[in-house]
Amino acid sequence: MEGLLIDYVQPGSIAEELEIEAGDRLVAINGQDLRDIIDFSFYAHDEELALEIVKPSGDHWEAEIERDGDEPLGLVFAPPVPAQCGNKCVFCFVHQLPKGLRRPLYVKDEDYRLSFLYGNYVTLSNIRRGDLDRIVAQRLSPLYISVHATNPALRERLLGRSEILPILDLMRELAAARIVMHSQIVLCPGLNDGVELEKTVRDLAGLHPWVESLAIVPIGLTKHRRGLPALEPVTASYAETFVQNWQPAAERLERELGAPFLFIADEFYIKAGLPFPPLETYGDLPQIENGVGMIPLFLDESERVLKKARKGKPVTVTVVTGESPYRYLAAFLERLSVRTGATFKPVAVHNRLFGESVTVTGLVAGSDIVEELSGRDLGDAVLVPDVMLKEGEGIFLDDLSVDGLGKSLGTRVLVVEATPQGVVDALRRVRSM
Secondary structure: OOOEEEEEEOOOOHHHHOOOOOOOEEEEEOOEEOOOHHHHHHHOOOOEEEEEEEOOOOOEEEEEEEOOOOOOOOEEEOOOOOOEOOOOOOOOOHHHOOOOOOHHHHOOEOOHHHHHHHOOOEOOOOOOHHHHHHHHHOOOOOEEEEOOOOOHHHHHHHHOOOOOOOHHHHHHHHHHOOOOEEEEEEEOOOOOOHHHHHHHHHHHHOOOOOEEEEEEEEOOOOOOOOOOOOOOOOOHHHHHHHHHHHHHHHHHHHHHHOOOOEEEOHHHHHHHOOOOOOHHHHOOOOOHHHOOOHHHHHHHHHHHHHHHOOOOOOOEEEEEEOOOOHHHHHHHHHHHHHHHOOEEEEEEOOOOOOOOOOOOHHHOOHHHHHHHHOOOOOEOEEEEEHHHOOOOOOEOOOOOEHHHHHHHHOOOEEEEOOOHHHHHHHHHHHHHO
């Protein structure tokens, strides 16, 4: 009976008119059993639908619907339970987490469905024949695939798992079926760089345009790597050499393929202290959620925002960020201060929770902000970028709430979009307080 658990019924919808309720299960549409919300989306397109519903009491209902066009049914389903990851990747960030964080952070998913639905990266190490057939039949595209290396033996070493299907064979099959893929390599110095990286890039470029993009991101190491394989970090000198070698390679590939393909994560440029390529070289930013192109986009938006900024009520605002983007944010705030008359105090929060090598904004904990800001003159408000918080819940990685942060600091805390416009919008809010 599995089906889909209905979490919410939208008021005024077709489903409400049919007296479908939260807690019911939708088990079939037009005779097709439903495994997940992908099946629902696939089979619910017809204008005439026959729904099979099971009530919490066990009673079976059948409802026939005739609707105009794509009028939604008004059903919201409980999120799918992800398939768990059986890999033991040598660089796995979850294995490097300290105790005491939000429980979901310790869950490792490896589910092609979540790759299609939400853009989660998967290794396809647990893929089965039936899964591949479904991906092709239902056109589950694009998918986001963690490749790391196309050399099968090296990939098994990186994933800590043996007897898995060669990733290149899988991706060739998907490409033949015209499934679009975005790919990534977590770069581990001394393991999958050098000639192995050259092979991996060459192999994946050979599958373009179906492998639409490839991002190279640096390994992330925390201070909690106890009992795990010894790995080398990406140092400033390594990053500098890497960018100098691979940025020209990315440019050559763009010329050969006719479109941007190979993308280097922002963190390499930040560590190396090198300028970023022009924003247009990032195409439509297919890898921005992977930390690729965020700073170039921020710099580009900064110029447009500064042109529109105007003077107003003088206020003082503290703005927190991670250490990586600090110099870019600070430079923008200095210019914004001149344009608006506001005083900005940018603060790079040192990551005490994960260690000094973790410098990105999204991994800053609430307790680290408290320690960094305690005893300072914070002005009229503290601005916290939304990327530090669990979406929709206002909770930091260590379960401290935004309200709790405000009480600890004794001041107003505003959550802002992590963009130049987000800062300007927040400034307007502070001035209206």
